[in-house]
Amino acid sequence: MKRTLMTASLGAAFMLASVPLAMAETTAIVGGVVFDGTGAPAARKTIVIRDGRIAEVGKDIAVPSDAHVIDVHGMAVTPGxxxxxxxxxxxxxxxxxxxxxxxxxxxxxxxxxxxxxxxxxxxxxxxxxxxxxxxxxxxxxxxxxxxxxxxxxxxxxxxxxxxxxxxxxxxxxxxxxxxxxxxxxxxxxxxxxxxxxxxxxxxxxxxxxxxxxxxxxxxxxxxxxxxxxxxxxxxxxxxxxxxxxxxxxxxxxxxxxxxxxxxxxxxxxxxxxxxxxxxxxxxxxxxxxxxxxxxxxxxxxxxxxxxxxxxxxxxxxxxxxxxxxxxxxxxxxxxxxxxxxxxxxxxxxxxxxxxxxxxxRGVIAPGLRADITVFDGRPWETISDIHHVAMTMVDGKPLYGLEAPPADGRPGWPAPMPAAKLVDDFERTDGRSSLDTLRTDTMDRGPDRTVEVSGVMPREAGKGHVLFMTATMAQQKTPYAGVSVPLSTGAILPVDVSAYHGISVEVRGSSCDARMTANGTVGASWSASLPLSAHWQTIRVPFTSLASVDNPHHRAWTGRDITDLEIGLSCAPGTTAWLQADTLKFY
CATH class of the missing domain: 3.20.20.140 (Metal-dependent hydrolases)
Known part of the structure; x- marks a missing residue:
């Protein structure tokens, strides 16, 4: 059986860690003092894990011959x-x-x-x-x-x-x-x-x-x-x-x-x-x-x-x-x-x-998930020992500390998906875009908010449907009403729009401060003004015209981390404003 020793020194333990646990179906944690969460006194026990769940726990458990052994001698073992x-x-x-x-x-x-x-x-x-x-x-x-x-x-x-x-x-x-x-x-x-x-x-x-x-x-x-x-x-x-x-x-x-x-x-x-x-x-x-x-x-x-x-x-x-x-x-x-x-x-x-x-989960007992934390110390006696985490295991896999995979090899942000040219023609009447994403209203924040209504309605002369939005602006310094069209479900995963040059939309509405915004991951946003009037016009917004807005990390525009497009306007407090849009796409 493979065996890894965890010494009382956490730093040394990390240095002594063996090859990270990969596909082993059976793991044994040995030598630790187990606080199992059931109310029983802490005691030195062996924990056998199979396929992500605890198979056996006890003082005299025989370690299976095919088990990957993690020796946490003298350390504290608790439920996650x-x-x-x-x-x-x-x-x-x-x-x-x-x-x-x-x-x-x-x-x-x-x-x-x-x-x-x-x-x-x-x-x-x-x-x-x-x-x-x-x-x-x-x-x-x-x-x-x-x-x-x-x-x-x-x-x-x-x-x-x-x-x-x-x-x-x-x-x-x-x-x-x-x-x-x-x-x-x-x-x-x-x-x-x-x-x-x-x-x-x-x-x-x-x-x-x-x-x-x-x-x-x-x-x-x-x-x-x-x-x-x-x-x-x-x-x-x-x-x-x-x-x-x-x-x-x-x-x-x-x-x-x-x-x-x-x-x-x-x-x-x-x-x-x-x-x-x-x-x-x-x-x-x-x-x-x-x-x-x-x-x-x-x-x-x-x-x-x-x-x-x-x-x-x-x-x-x-x-x-x-x-x-x-x-x-x-x-x-x-x-x-x-x-x-x-x-x-x-x-x-x-x-x-x-x-x-x-x-x-929640206790260390047979049949439950092998969600386990190892500490250097005795946190059930000295609560400050809770800060000395030596290993965290989820579903039987060490994900932090001893046996965990190297940080630089772990998955992080997914690769961005390529953007479709058409974002929304506003023909669906179920609140979803041409990408099958759910449009959302993006009013201002606070206890006194702009009252906004949006949806789709027939376009004049039988030309299909358009997005409409009407709003009564809140009594705020800069009230706002808008509609967001996610490029991915829930606007979670990044989308790569860098193959295009900009955003195109047919639009008309109140002649106040209107804008087109491309929102990105981790709160980044880039925006450009839209010169609206009561008459339909096709407006092209080059990516080069987008300026960073409330960007917490001051990220430069790359077009490879965009989550949604947002069209909206800010008018005088207490006024009523409106907007209609059609054929939102990249060009």
């Missing part, structure tokens, strides 16, 4: 960690999918829930993730209220808006077609006493959404931060709160109601940690400290009452980096009153229970 609340967004740290995936693997995280994506993006992202070295990613379908938190950006193809039991059922039925892994409902519009509140969801609507999701076999988490809304969520049979309650401390009676409901809590202490802003002179930091103390006290009360506490971070938000925040969350749970062992259980078995995946 979970992070049940993340946002894989270009505004986060890091900014792109391969780098975010790597950050979680470096931190021993093997399962995450992503709350950022539109349902249209699930299929291409799942296909891409299957080719990456990455943790398992659960995608959450997003539901909010008109004017609610989460509905203050993008359109209803990203976040459905509901305000009644009937619309709740319809929203669940609509997103189920995309096979989400769970549902996230933004039910609480409280904005931390720092800004005007968004709208909140009434109890009847929330209960109807939860009931319909449960009929479909889906767990429901809610964006909830106040005690009042937490109690509403408990009565509505929500499975878990995606944040900690922090406006005040729970009473014993309220704790009992939550416990009896069976609802869990994922406190996301990392995103609210006021120590991140310790150098700020802003008076809001003082208020944050009070709210954070409430959150810590409520975690302590709920946990001691028997409420399941899971681990999530809201990573992707400001000063909440992917991966590292998960490890910090465990430290904050200890600060809230959990022991290191209890915090580690929260990050493994308890999180698996809350997400409904405890029959598949």
């Amino acid at each position: 960690l979970f992070d049940l609340h993340t946002h894989w967004t270009v505004a986060g740290d890091p900014t792109d999918y391969p780098s975010i995936a790597a950050a979680y693997l470096r931190s021993g995280v093997t399962t995450v829930s992503d709350f950022n994506e539109a349902p249209e993006a699930y299929a291409p992202l799942r296909a891409w993730l299957a080719k990456l070295d990455a943790p398992h990613v659960n995608f959450a379908a997003r539901i909010s209220t008109p004017g609610g938190h989460g509905a203050d950006w993008a359109d209803q193809n990203t976040t459905r808006w509901i305000s009644s039991p009937d619309s709740a059922k319809a929203a669940i039925d609509a997103v189920v077609a995309y096979h989400p892994d769970l549902i996230k409902i933004f039910s609480d519009g409280w904005r931390y006493n720092r800004m005007p509140d968004n709208t909140s969801m009434n109890e009847a609507t929330l209960a109807a959404a939860v009931a319909e999701a449960h009929v479909k076999g889906l767990k429901v988490m809610t964006h909830t931060l106040t005690v009042e809304r937490g109690l509403i969520a408990a009565r509505a049979k929500v499975d878990s709160l995606a944040h900690g309650l922090q406006d005040r401390v729970l009473t014993d009676g309220e704790v009992g109601l939550i416990r009896e409901s069976g609802m869990g809590e994922i406190p996301t202490l990392s995103v609210f940690d006021p120590d991140k802003w310790v150098h700020s002179s802003d008076h809001k930091v003082v208020a944050n400290s009070v709210l954070f103390d409430n959150a810590l006290r409520n975690v302590r009360k709920l946990f001691r009452a028997g409420v399941i506490i899971g681990v999530g971070t809201d990573a992707g938000m400001p000063a909440t980096p992917h991966g590292l925040s998960t490890l910090h969350e465990l430290e904050l749970l200890v600060r809230a009153g959990l022991t290191p062992a209890q915090a580690l259980t929260a990050a493994t078995h308890s999180s698996a229970v809350l997400i409904g995946q405890d029959k598949d």
